[in-house]
Amino acid sequence: MKRIMILCAAASLLAAGCAKQKHVGLRDDADSVAYIIGMNVGMNLLRMDSTLRADAVCEGLRDAMRGATRMTREEARDYYLRYVAFERPAKVRAYEERFLEEIRQNNRSYARTASGVTYTVESVGEERAAPSGLRDTVVMRYVMRTVDGRELYSSYERGDTVRMSVRDLLPGLQESVRLIGRGGRMVTWLPAAEAYGAAGDAALDVQPNATLCFEIELIDVKKPVVRGGR
Numbered sequence: 001m002k003r004i005m006i007l008c009a010a011a012s013l014l015a016a017g018c019a020k021q022k023h024v025g026l027r028d029d030a031d032s033v034a035y036i037i038g039m040n041v042g043m044n045l046l047r048m049d050s051t052l053r054a055d056a057v058c059e060g061l062r063d064a065m066r067g068a069t070r071m072t073r074e075e076a077r078d079y080y081l082r083y084v085a086f087e088r089p090a091k092v093r094a095y096e097e098r099f100l101e102e103i104r105q106n107n108r109s110y111a112r113t114a115s116g117v118t119y120t121v122e123s124v125g126e127e128r129a130a131p132s133g134l135r136d137t138v139v140m141r142y143v144m145r146t147v148d149g150r151e152l153y154s155s156y157e158r159g160d161t162v163r164m165s166v167r168d169l170l171p172g173l174q175e176s177v178r179l180i181g182r183g184g185r186m187v188t189w190l191p192a193a194e195a196y197g198a199a200g201d202a203a204l205d206v207q208p209n210a211t212l213c214f215e216i217e218l219i220d221v222k223k224p225v226v227r228g229g230r
Helices: 002-018 029-048 054-066 073-106 171-177
Strands: 118-123 137-145 151-154 162-165 185-190 212-222
Touching: 073 118, 171 185, 171 212
Parallel strands: none
Antiparallel strands: 118 185, 137 151, 137 162, 137 212, 185 212
């Protein structure tokens, strides 16, 4: 909420620029600086919530500048916190559910697990050499994409091979890799709850509540060493 208040305070400088005309002429340095502030505020708001309606944002700015807002600061805070905590996550989950179900219905090669992981196995691989426990180590290559196809990570492009214990993988990947064996390939869609959740991952540019697609090639599976007498 504090972040929203800071952004709105900066954005209030742009109230005059939210007039109904299509374009605002950049007449001097003051206009140019104001426009740049507007660009930054807009980009930040889009990262926070890409569904925001620009007209409503501008209306809020104008009302704030006139001192005639439709809500008090306390009412606005309570409404926003309720929206972020309950209403928006529910809408995101509902959209995600429809999206993943449409994938399954439109391509009968896809299946869904109880957790919502939606996958298709392109090659099963060696079924006897499939991960079976959290202590198993998997050696794999993978590509991670967003729902609009934007690539976030590719071990192929980096020229590396990922080696991790199953328990260190994302929950949805823990479930997915057990469905194939050594040499297997699959495409799997992870609901946000089975990936990076509401927090996302800024380092990987994963947005909060992001549904992600993984193309996985399982190179090898290593079982934990069992020492005698222990």
